[in-house]
Amino acid sequence: xxxxxxxxxxxxxxxxxxxxxEGKAVTRRRxxxxxxxxxxxxxARLLEGGEIRTPKGPVFQAATLAGIMGAKRASELIxxxxxxxLDDCSVELLARPPAGDGxxxxxxxxxxxxxxxxxxxMEAMTGASIAALTLYDMGKAASHAIVIRDxxxxxKTGGKRAYRAP
Numbered sequence: 001x002x003x004x005x006x007x008x009x010x011x012x013x014x015x016x017x018x019x020x021x022e023g024k025a026v027t028r029r030r031x032x033x034x035x036x037x038x039x040x041x042x043x044a045r046l047l048e049g050g051e052i053r054t055p056k057g058p059v060f061q062a063a064t065l066a067g068i069m070g071a072k073r074a075s076e077l078i079x080x081x082x083x084x085x086l087d088d089c090s091v092e093l094l095a096r097p098p099a100g101d102g103x104x105x106x107x108x109x110x111x112x113x114x115x116x117x118x119x120x121x122m123e124a125m126t127g128a129s130i131a132a133l134t135l136y137d138m139g140k141a142a143s144h145a146i147v148i149r150d151x152x153x154x155x156k157t158g159g160k161r162a163y164r165a166p
Contacts, residue, residue, distance in 0.1 A: 016080060017080070018080050018082070019080070019082075019118070021082065021117040021118045022117075024117040024118065024159070025117070026115055026116060027115070027116075027158045027159060028113065028114075028158050029113060029114050029118070029119045029120045029156070029157070029158035030111070030112070030120065030155075030157045030158060031111070031112050031113075031119060031120045031121040031123065031124035031153065031155065031156040031157075032109065032110070032111045032124060032153075032154045032155045032156075033109070033110050033121065033124035033125040033127070033128040033152065033153050034107055034108060034109050034110075034128055034150070034151070034152060034154055035108045035129055035131070035132040035148060035149075035150065035151040036105055036106070036107055036108070036132075036149050036150040036151075037105070037106045037108060037132045037135045037136070037147070037148050037149075038103055038105050038106075038146065038147040038148075038149070039103060039104045039105075039106060039135070039143075039146060040102075040103050040143045040145040040146065041098075041101060041102030041103055042142045042143040042145075043104075043139045043142040043143050043146065044098060044103055045102065046142065047095060047104060052138075052139065054138055054139075054141070054142075056138050057138075059134075059135060059138045059139060060093045060135075062134055062138060063091070063093060063131040063132075063134040063135050063138070064091045064092075064093065064131065066130050066131055066133075067091035067108065067110050067134070068089050068090070068091055068127060070126045070127050070129065070131070071086060071089045071091075071110060071112050071123040071124065071126055071127030071130075072086055072089065072123070073126075074122045074123045074126040074127075075122075077126060078122055078126070081122045082116075082117075082118050084114045084116050084118070084120060084123060085114060085116075086112055086113070086114050086120065086123060087113050087114050087115060088111075088112065088113045089110070089111070089112045089113075089123070089127060090110070090111050091108065091109065091128070091131050092108075092109045093106050093107070093108055093109075093131070093135075094106065094107045094109065106135065108128050108132050108135070109128065109154075110123075110124045110125070110126075110127030111124060112127060118159070119156055119158065119159050120156075121153050121156045124153070125151060125152075125153060128151060129148075132148045132151070133148070135148075152165065153165065
């Protein structure tokens with residue numbers, strides 16, 4: 001039988017705690033996360049040249065900026081997340097060709113890196129999530145049928161364990 005793994009953010013009395021990273025080495029940490037946003041036909045038909053222009057402004061540009069801002073503020077949103085000074089963060093939105101029903105899937109990729117004692121996967125996942133939510137916010141005037149799904153970590157490097165999604 002495999003040994004039982006304990007959660008790192010819970011103490012022996014099952015109370016939440018911040019993980020002590022004082023003894024960890026400072027290393028280059030990188031993470032890449034993705035969220036998928038499905039734009040229904042009503043919104044997808046407004047996509048021209050990799051952008052959707054609305055009275056609120058260019059949707060993909062706003063989502064990119066929001067994602068970067070979200071990654072920088074992950075520790076303010078996630079209670080036990082360590083504050084990290086990011087060295088780099090990028091957000092990229094990739095629209096797939098329209099599906100048979102006219103909808104378009106947009107992959108929101110967020111990559112973050114830092115020289116730190118703990119990983120940046122929460123920053124990358126927060127960045128992808130906030131960018132996806134911004135797509136929803138700016139597109140909801142055209143349709144509330146926007147779907148955000150599959151927010152996940154694709155890869156992390158640095159620290160004790162690397163990870164790459166299958």
